[in-house]
Amino acid sequence: MPTGEELERERREKRESLSRTGTHAYPHNYPDRVPTRAVRDELKGSPPGAIHPDHPRRVAGRALSIRHLGRTAFVPLRDQSGELQLFLSVDHLGEEGLRAVLRWLDPGDLVGAEGIPVVTRRGEPSLAVRSLTLLAKALRPPPEKWHGLKDPEVRLRQRYVDLLSSPETLTRFTGRSVILRALRHHLDEEGFLGVETPVLERVASGALARPFVTHYNFLDEDYQLRIALELRLKRLIVGGFEKVYEIGPVFRNEDLDSTHVPEFSELELYWAYADYHDLRALVERMLHHLARSAAPFLSPEAAERIQRSFTPPFARVDFVHALEQHSGLPGVLDLPVETLREKARAVGATVTPSSPAGYCLDKLFAHHVEPTLQEPTFVEDHPRSTTPLAKQHRSLPGRVERFELFYRGFELGNAYTELNDPDEQLARFEEQRATRGEETYALDEDFVEALRYGMPPTTGVGMGVERLLMSLLDVASIKDVVLFPPTRRADPPSRPSPSSKPSG
């Protein structure tokens, strides 16, 4: 850090000289403060020049910049509720008081201010400061006040800098928390119980993904980080819970792009004595509710558009009909698997001689149909070979009772009428293992054992929370809704390249 060092040294010197006057640079609290928004609200409707000397107020936050005009100065202050201008003048602070403040105050410092609410002659709601207190010195300068922090790499690696300098980032992540609170509240209101199940599993199953592996020293045993919540939650249904959900992190040892991160939050929900038709209606109600809760964090136009999109009923298409229509392959379910492999390979999928029909159908669907599903759409009644955990369709042979919800061309959720016959479950696992080799759902023996005790008819859904948030907050990249997405090592040791010619 070349001249950053000089900037920091200057700020350290200001801090030290303040300490020498007996002022603590890092006091322990700042009592009786009010949000800056409260002061702005009080001043609403007051004319320029208004003064409220009988209502002294204390506010605290980050000083954004300093506009010094001789015997006055203006300092915008930001806290979580918004911004308020501090008005510093010799009239309230005295000659020496103002001079002293300007000696130590830097943009980025955290300060507390006590003063009286005023509206300046130019009409800006302000606090005429009688006393300014340093609450924490910023040794690093904040990003440029007008352009802010642009560097996408720094925004991810040092998210705190992004948050402290970009109000829209703070707003977006506030939106994340508020929407998830609304989600939990909605599920609670629907009668579901929130539960927590283990992140560390002997065998991570319930989805098709490579797990992260870790080691439990005490048991001297390798554990895996969960890739889904499904099998644990269904055990709870066996045990007598009738409506449960969990929202929590799952881990899939995979690459990262605009719709995938290796660590993400999943919502899974299981509902006994109900089927996927009941669940479809619940998902519609839930998303409609969440779209309303997202509105305060969006532009009015985006809020309106998203609420309109998520107003039930959503579109419904049959998996097989949609695939046949968009691919131009009639009778796709009756095609021999060799033909399906050939067609899948033709659209760029990685196909092996043992790739099963379900895999090829998934790939063909992903290529031909998914990009067309921009508005919320339920894709229903998948071929049986595409999934091992769903129950046979009650009227369509060769299909299962399943729906996936798509929006903007990506998958938001996946639901089944759950398979609850232990013998068929075991057969499906083994069938997958036989045809897919490594590419298979791990066999969870204890889960099958649980089913042998009897699981009521049940329906369940899994949704990627970040994708849900991308949809509701109207952003294009999953990193925009993950506070601390993973990044590569910042400064790997540089080594001379082996192919470079020796100097001489």
Place this chain on the structure above:
RNA sequence: GGGCCUGUAGCUCAGUCGGUAGAGCAGGCGGCUCUUAACCGCAAGGUCCAGGGUUCGAACCCCUGCAGGCCCGCCA
């Protein structure tokens, strides 16, 4: 894994034909009692992502690597 693009002051960005780097903001000094991207003046601030090569001379051309972005592939 493949293609394209990016990396220069604390931040945001210029940098022509290869001739030892520039602006604005922030910081320093001076001025100004209503600014709000305040303004005016002065001075200062650089591992040009890293390593190597070509050249009298490289931020610029070449090679390799690293990090990031976009697209494609892979991945429930």
